[in-house]
Amino acid sequence: RLSGLLPLVVPRGVPLVTTLHEYGSWDPPAVLPRALWRLAEARGWWCRETGRLVPRSRALLTTNAGHASVVARRWGLAPHVVPLAANVAVGRPEGDPRVRVRAGLGLRADAPLIVFFGFVHPVKGLRYLIDALPPLRAAHPGLHLCVAGGFVSCALPEPEARAFHDELVELTQRRGVGDAVTFTGYQPEERVSDLLRAADAAIFPFTGGATTKSGAVLAAMSHGTPTVVTGADPPDPDLVDGETTVVAPSTRSAGALREAVHRVLADPDLRRRVADRARQVVGRRDWPVIAAEHHSVYRAVLREWS
Template sequence: MLITMVQGGADPGRDGVADYTRHLVGALAGEGTRVEQVPVDGPARGVLRAARRIRELRPDVVHVQFAPSAFGFSPWPGLLPDLVGAPVVTTLHEYGWWAAPPRVPDAVWRALERTGRFDRETWRLAPAGAAAVTTNAGHAATLRERLGVEAALVPLAPNVPDLGRTQPREAVRRRLGVPEDAEVTAFFGFVHPVKGLRYLIEAVAGLRAAGRRRLHLLVLGGFTSLALPEGEARAFRDELTAWTRTCGVADHVSITGHLPAEEVSAALHASDLAAFPFTAGVTTKSGALLSAFAHGLPTIVTPADPPDPELVDGRTVVVAPRVRDPEVLRDALVRLLDDPALRGRVAAAGAALGAERTWPRIAERHRELYARVLGARGEPAHA
């Protein structure tokens, strides 16, 4: 079986979809599936070049990893089902918020979508594709409501799996500039204004002022991404660093920048809690959240709207019930810090939730989907 994996040209170190694709390609190859990656470089001409390359390869299945940001907010990849001469599977990493072009009235989009031939976000990918994949139930529900298309739900795996305790906890903390006896709350992932770190820093400052002198915040992750280009990323890091000084906790917040996976895993093992105070709330669509689960960390999240049914307060996570609120983050931190039984319970349930979300299992689910697509068309896979 030959799969062509179509993606934007982003660096996996700067983009979550590119990182996902790298992991998936590696896991598929590990199971013996041949995968040829085809980047889309640029808008219409880039799509035509990619389509030409795909036709040359004659794959069994074309798999598009779709997010508007991954293709530079160009809608032209949405025409690929009509250009490649092979069944197209599309993974919708983002869905339900975008339209191209955005100036078209909503009523016009709805009329087009009722025909089942065109979609405001993916153009022809979702309506004309052989299958759609979503990583969460919310995107699947939106796709069903809008187009009547039933997606295959294949959850994410951790961005950084548990790579084992290869280094003593004390040594890792010393290298990160964290006191050996600190109560360490870790944040992991791309650092961006919507991740709520200003509020988490303020919460840590409030608790330290109230007497929790061992509390330390560890921020693991790079700032530069597709969503935050280098100049803006540098400015935001400066802003966040200045905020730690304003809050009086500059010596109690360690900001590492981008780290290799081995170092992230070691740092998560050296932490006591994890916190993800995203301003739009948190779902299991977050590979960073799943990384915390994989490392057995009891975890605090802010609620999404609607809430993720798998993230249940006191069971799999502790939910800070409002976003952009340092006070509720302080309360959530205190709940976990003061209750060892709660920490153990949510850590165990989080780890159990993520146990089946491994890259080999995800690759297996994709192979099964490719086989169903080919079976439905009556086409055998190439040798």
């Protein structure tokens, strides 16, 4: 939260532009009553989540309409909405990645393969996906889960990351699926692209629900990988069950995940449909376009400043 103090040390005349990648989820710190926090924000004194950044910014950007609506409600401001793009480019590997990836995992060429991609953290919901694996393997013999991503991040320092890794490994043993789960750790972009192209489905069981502000979700969609997500509240308008994705309606539910994953694995027509329509959604999201929109915002701020 120290970044929220930046405007206190930056000269008053220097314009600030703030991108709110996450916004609207933090409760006000309990040090003050909620009524006082609302008064501080109404007067433009202090933001519960960003300190002085939002009040002092000449322009604000968000990655989705949901965060923009929170900004409008709290501050009466209309931020620039610039959606994210996929965080992994679609590779062009030699040969069929389905065969190569399965061979690398020690699987049969026709083994069902599901993939989770991204930093591994408790809020990503992998506990519930592992809980869902035993009945899924009974319905889809040989099913394998590949968890592709590092555990250590700013949100999960190394001691906590190591403990969480060990917890998940131990959970796979308790559920009798230790041989059905591979934890790869951090992988380079080319390897992630291979995994996504090879998978029958990508699963994102986030405990807060998934949206297209996740670069990992967008990466799976851009690769044409049928994508299963947990539903967010409010739902993301680009993640439509049976159209652009398959949605597990409940978060923190192994049963809901089991049903959603089974639907996509059991129905080739559903897989093709959600893969094709997901590509259309992410096809409108392009990093050069995103860069150009940011450039436009910064130029406008500089013109006003000068």
